[in-house]
Amino acid sequence: xxxxxxxxxxxxxxDDGLFGREIIDLDRHLSDCAGCRRAxxxxxxxxxxxxxxxxxxxxxxxxxxxxxxxxxxxARAPLKQLVQKVxxxxxxxxxxxxxxxxxxxxxxxxxxxxxxxxxSLGADDRDSALGLFTEPRARSLTMMPVVFGGDxxxxxxxxxxxxxxxxxxxxxxxxxxxxxxxAQSLEFLDRFLYFGVNMDPATFLGRxxxxxxxxxxxxxxxxxxxxxxxG
Amino acid sequence: xxxxxxxxxxxxxxPALVDGLQVGSQDAFETLVRLYQxxxxxxxxxxxxxxxxxxxxxxxxxVRIYKAIGRFRGECGLKTWIYKIAVSACLNRRRxxxxxxxxxxxxxxxxxxxxxxxxxxxxxxxxxxxxxxxxARRETExxxxxxxxxxxxxxxxxxxLRDIEGLTYEEIGETLGISMGTVKSxxxxxxxxxRKRLRALIE
Numbered sequence: 001x002x003x004x005x006x007x008x009x010x011x012x013x014x015d016d017g018l019f020g021r022e023i024i025d026l027d028r029h030l031s032d033c034a035g036c037r038r039a040x041x042x043x044x045x046x047x048x049x050x051x052x053x054x055x056x057x058x059x060x061x062x063x064x065x066x067x068x069x070x071x072x073x074x075a076r077a078p079l080k081q082l083v084q085k086v087x088x089x090x091x092x093x094x095x096x097x098x099x100x101x102x103x104x105x106x107x108x109x110x111x112x113x114x115x116x117x118x119x120s121l122g123a124d125d126r127d128s129a130l131g132l133f134t135e136p137r138a139r140s141l142t143m144m145p146v147v148f149g150g151d152x153x154x155x156x157x158x159x160x161x162x163x164x165x166x167x168x169x170x171x172x173x174x175x176x177x178x179x180x181x182x183a184q185s186l187e188f189l190d191r192f193l194y195f196g197v198n199m200d201p202a203t204f205l206g207r208x209x210x211x212x213x214x215x216x217x218x219x220x221x222x223x224x225x226x227x228x229x230x231g
Numbered sequence: 232x233x234x235x236x237x238x239x240x241x242x243x244x245x246p247a248l249v250d251g252l253q254v255g256s257q258d259a260f261e262t263l264v265r266l267y268q269x270x271x272x273x274x275x276x277x278x279x280x281x282x283x284x285x286x287x288x289x290x291x292x293x294v295r296i297y298k299a300i301g302r303f304r305g306e307c308g309l310k311t312w313i314y315k316i317a318v319s320a321c322l323n324r325r326r327x328x329x330x331x332x333x334x335x336x337x338x339x340x341x342x343x344x345x346x347x348x349x350x351x352x353x354x355x356x357x358x359x360x361x362x363x364x365x366x367a368r369r370e371t372e373x374x375x376x377x378x379x380x381x382x383x384x385x386x387x388x389x390x391x392l393r394d395i396e397g398l399t400y401e402e403i404g405e406t407l408g409i410s411m412g413t414v415k416s417x418x419x420x421x422x423x424x425x426r427k428r429l430r431a432l433i434e
Contacts, residue, residue, distance in 0.1 A: 056276045066268065
């Protein structure tokens with residue numbers, strides 16, 4: 001056995017970790033090698049010195065300090081435990097909740113992108129946004145023979161009227177703001193506005209309501225099929 | 232310390248002690264403190280080399296034990312688990328202390344923090360020994376502590392756990408999270424260095 005091997009074994013020997021053949025070999029080497037024997041003695045003495053210095057006595061009051069520190073932590077612990085418990089309860093819901101939030105976000109992204117990109121969703125041009133008030137609009141103006149009957153002369157001058165349009169799109173009443181107000185002209189206008197005019201009614205919050213509209217009418221007796229409306 | 236003072240039910244009954252600690256029994260915690268405060272303080276003192284720091288590290292270790300005892304599953308012995316936490320607390324404390332010491336300027340007006348080298352107060356426990364024996368023991372202890380302080384902390388922890396606290400190689404390995412081979416190697420190197428430094432004492 002070489003001195004290097006012996007020195008390695010000495011440590012195990014000191015810690016009672018050598019058995020059988022190794023002890024015999026080490027003892028044999030130690031009996032022949034003064035250097036290793038001296039090393040063993042010194043290591044043994046070192047062990048004894050280490051054991052002799054013993055344990056340091058804890059300062060008085062340390063035990064009390066430890067208890068106080070632990071009790072301070074213990075006072076905070078219920079809140080932490082509650083938070084931990086809520087976390088444990090919520091953790092199984094984390095994936096579904098996250099998926100829900102993600103899907104909602106994606107839906108809004110798709111929806112908003114379609115709105116702001118101006119993509120048509122098949123809406124009619126005549127649709128109006130809910131919540132807005134819309135005024136009545138002329139849908140059709142008819143100059144049927146039944147209206148005129150051929151017995152009344154046309155109003156040849158332009159006439160401006162303010163009409164009150166009902167929920168069904170029919171003219172309920174009107175006022176001539178400018179133009180002829182004679183009896184014949186008024187009768188002509190009565191027949192035309194009450195029986196020949198069909199309008200889209202005014203709307204409020206998307207529902208038909210009564211509204212007013214100001215129109216300037218020009219009749220052309222030569223063609224008899226043309227009415228100009230300004231307004 | 233008399234046994235009757237420290238919860239007889241828990242002595243020699245580690246599972247009962249662990250159960251008591253895990254349900255928050257004050258008696259169990261007091262028993263644990265009384266059983267382990269001296270070894271943990273001693274370990275901390277030998278690793279840190281300063282009584283005030285050792286006290287702080289001991290407190291920190293027990294608070295950590297108190298917080299973590301619910302997670303103790305008995306995969307290793309309670310003693311090993313406690314030492315593991317204590318060593319970790321000591322190393323944390325040592326890092327903190329080194330930083331603090333490096334950044335705090337010394338003042339002539341303020342006294343130095345107490346340490347084994349410059350004690351402000353020397354507390355002499357009554358061990359029933361004569362003054363000469365006390366002085367000799369004190370000198371030996373200071374020489375050993377100086378030699379320990381000169382070792383790298385990895386070597387210091389191993390030799391303190393083995394030669395002062397009496398842990399086995401397996402327990403040291405579990406405590407420090409290292410293999411048996413590393414324990415043996417560190418122990419050998421630590422002993423060799425101490426042997427050189429303390430030759431005057433051991434020859």
